[in-house]
Amino acid sequence: MTHRPTMNDVARTAGVSLKTVSRVVNGETTVAPDLAARVRAAVQSLDYRPHLGASLLRRRDQHARTIGVLLEDVSHPFSAALHRAIVEEAGLRGAQVLAGILDEGRERDLAVAFDQRQTDGLIVAPMATNQTYLASLRAPIVFVDREATGMAADTVVSTNVAGAAGAVRHLLVQGHRRIAYLGDRRNLTTARDRHRGYLRALGGRAGPVVHDLRDAAAAEGAAIAMLRGPDPPTAIFAARSPITIGVVRALRRLRMENAVALIGFDDFPLADLLDPPVTVVAQDPARMGRTAALALFERIDGEISAPREIRIPTTLIPRGSGELAV
């Protein structure tokens, strides 16, 4: 087991003091060129790599130039785009991004683990029903996609209420009067807001509503039951893309894909290649990610104003499924 070289080893090899090595490694300019060259040669030959932990331990005020991102399902195209935007924005600032998958229940553990790893800040898409525990973390936090409960911090979300209301109004314009809502668990603020938008657009005339659909399979079952039941809807608003996909499968199985209109919240790959192509309310995850990253870096740099809530607009993309008349 060969010892990992330390600054002391480099100093000995280069025939200089520990501190001189430190200066060279940290790019301080107050070192004579020949000494610096000797140090660099020693660094090379020993394959020395500074020990970030030790460095961070001593200079407690400095930053590790690393932020953490905690996301639910990394495979979700929305999360992936968010993640990528954050990485790019961080790259401009010379910061690294570490990501963690937020399995339900592990949210707290992960956040603490990141915090212990001296990340300078955290961007979190909250899953758990309460984020109070985050208040005790060392590092600043920005929430994205969903709002947090029990803790105030900068938050970047889509215009969920307006986007959902716009989709439903779009269906009303086609003449639909019986419009169903299929959504996720109501403890997610996104689901609550999209449901609220749906209700707002319909006024008193809400159609059938199903909550707590956690995945495409559940949505498919619920849609089939609804469409086969009494007084089926002529149009469906799906509040999340896995639900949209479940509804597509249901309509296909019942051969009703051209008989019942469908608009989904959140775009997804291949939506335009389905039959009929799926009309969606597209979010702008790239902009959300950039915005969240910028907010976080401001906080890291010491910004201490009151927590902000930033809303990113959505766009209705008509592709066919939402333009089927009654």
Place this chain on the structure above:
Amino acid sequence: MTHRPTMNDVARTAGVSLKTVSRVVNGETTVAPDLAARVRAAVQSLDYRPHLGASLLRRRDQHARTIGVLLEDVSHPFSAALHRAIVEEAGLRGAQVLAGILDEGRERDLAVAFDQRQTDGLIVAPMATNQTYLASLRAPIVFVDREATGMAADTVVSTNVAGAAGAVRHLLVQGHRRIAYLGDRRNLTTARDRHRGYLRALGGRAGPVVHDLRDAAAAEGAAIAMLRGPDPPTAIFAARSPITIGVVRALRRLRMENAVALIGFDDFPLADLLDPPVTVVAQDPARMGRTAALALFERIDGEISAPREIRIPTTLIPRGSGELAV
């Protein structure tokens, strides 16, 4: 700025020595119950959190119970499934997983950043053309999906040659004689192997071949050119799912989706809902992730046998597009 509490603060508050706090925090059993209770109370009231960096600095032999995963495109369903499987396997061992997005060129920086963060090991899907630089890292490494160049380590890959050859043979059985290959850059070992499988199945009778297709748009353009050109193929083998999707778009635009057979390597969401449904050679990313994680933990635990290459079998899933006759 209120000072973050240290073990010393806890010791003072609890009226015990520093070492006693250390013992309690680390779950050692050689502490009298009443002292332990006092310590725990102090930890609570001060909201003390151990400083992982300092801890790791002292006990150099111990592990941080954290591994890093370096993946190209986290949004790729294959990568996402891999990632999730690794997280689950690590969870069983009580280990955390940090992920990094491997933008081309940043592979080295990220790997070093993770290594500096005292990860116990790394799982890497190599992108760069050379991985020699990884040899100098502290932590053990396992490669997944693609083989590395310039560095020997455990590697978990799909049976790319056999899977591709099987797909092409499947097309031969339907009577196709002019079968095209559309693939990614040949410096990726996966692309090379799938191309080799294609050639092997066809013997001397290879059809038109296009390499270096980096995304769906490039594949769409290449497919259109090929299908409009002289002597077009009657079947296409796409070596990666973004390419498959590009080919689907091309066929759709030319209204040839039922005239030209298509098999794609790697499954993708909604493949079964397209028209015609897309036949694929499915990989098993969950198994690959589990296998890679297990291999890495063995290495972390000190296994020093020669590097292994583990091949995970693929499965042909006939859905329609690959069963179109000539």
Place this chain on the structure above:
DNA sequence: ATGAAAGCGCTAACAT
């Protein structure tokens, strides 16, 4: 411009 000494928060080795 360079170096010696102290100490970041913690654990290991050794008392007691």
Place this chain on the structure above:
DNA sequence: ATGTTAGCGCTTTCAT
């Protein structure tokens, strides 16, 4: 069973 001392690899005084 508990405490004391030293020191991990590094940066920060403070000398020179």
